Amino acid sequence: MVYLDLFLSFLKIGLFTIGGGYAMIPLISDTAIGKGWITEDLLIDFIAIAESTPGPFAVNVGTFIGLTVGANGGINPPALGQAVGIICTVSGLLLPSLVIMLAIFFLSKKMLSNRHVQNAFRMIRPTVTALIVAAFLSVIYATVVTKVNSDEATFNWFGLLWFAICFFLTFKPKVNNDKFPKLAPTMNVLNKIKLHPILLIILSAGVGILFYGFIL
Amino acid sequence: MVGLIHKEMVEKKKWIDDEEMLDVIAIAESTPGVIALNTATYVGAKVAGVLGAFVASIAVMLPSIIIISLISLAIEEFGNNKYVKWAFLGIRSAVAALILNAAIKLSKNNEKSIVCYCVMGVALVLAVLSTFEIIKLDMVFIILGAALFGIIWGIATMKKPKKEASQPDNSANEDAPFTETENKEGE
Known part of the structure; x- marks a missing residue:
């Protein structure tokens, strides 16, 4: 049952x-x-x-x-x-x-x-x-x-690229800036970007339609 | 969600105080x-006993049930639309990023010790093998194995004097979770 x-x-x-x-x-x-x-x-x-x-x-x-x-x-x-x-x-x-x-x-x-x-x-x-x-x-x-506009699963390089972008938009590294002074500016920029998960999902939907529908 | 709970439970209704809220x-x-259900059960029980716990946790679930039911109607209607498919293909990358972030966030609360890293490594290997269907192993047994290992490890390191305890770290913990989970695999 x-x-x-x-x-x-x-x-x-x-x-x-x-x-x-x-x-x-x-x-x-x-x-x-x-x-x-x-x-x-x-x-x-x-x-x-x-x-x-x-x-x-x-x-x-x-x-x-x-x-x-x-x-x-x-x-x-x-x-x-x-x-x-x-x-x-x-x-x-x-x-x-x-x-x-x-x-x-x-x-x-x-x-x-x-x-x-x-x-x-x-x-x-x-x-x-x-x-x-x-x-x-x-x-x-x-x-x-994955299957992009076809019946066969192929390597979707854009999916990987967009994942990397999404990750850096949401990643909040808590790194001690005194330990790695050279990385400090990058870390500060990453920590400053605040993107709520819902916004990220909406953004990704738009990017998905644009890229998979009209560019690829 | 914590902010919302505080406003309703502590400030408005005064069902619990600040300290108790942190505790809960x-x-x-x-x-x-589920964290939300746990919280609802506890506060419900405090305010109105077992019935209160029941009512509170059902009330927490109701909006989800209604909203998701409506959304699933929409999915049935538009799921095969090509724009929706493209949108979800884009969203998939975002979901991967969110899950990875959740793992990183969660790992910050983990104990930073060799034993814990070893347990994590063994669990990861088993979980990946199971996820990609190379071995057949219920994830639950990985968690149970880890819990059992934690208890045994706790007892084992408790009795030994400190000098000895630091040495057999590697040999002991590499075998233990493996044998535990593998034993269960056969069941």
């Missing part, structure tokens, strides 16, 4: 999303693409939508996947299936938060300062970083080797 | 689960 599968998958994602937001991307792509629920291209498009709409990122992505998968889950009419799908994913995400936070609230905040819990988190943090880096590698691969 | 956010960020 796909609805039970949705609930359990998002329960797992909710339980292992530590550090919020982008930390869930590796888990989501692992599960949703692995099970054939959505394609990687659609997931990347959706990360952009979830980032530029209000509301918690995880709930946005969960709603979207619940809705997409639930529509073809066997419940008639499809609109009802979508609603059930959303309820499954969202309640899966909510359950770990509810149980763990209520336990902390009613039992004790000291649970978190337990030595073993602290030691576990010490190693979970770098691991989550590594998982996000892996997710990044997968997205950049899907950007650089 | 620190807890919400370091426990499993």
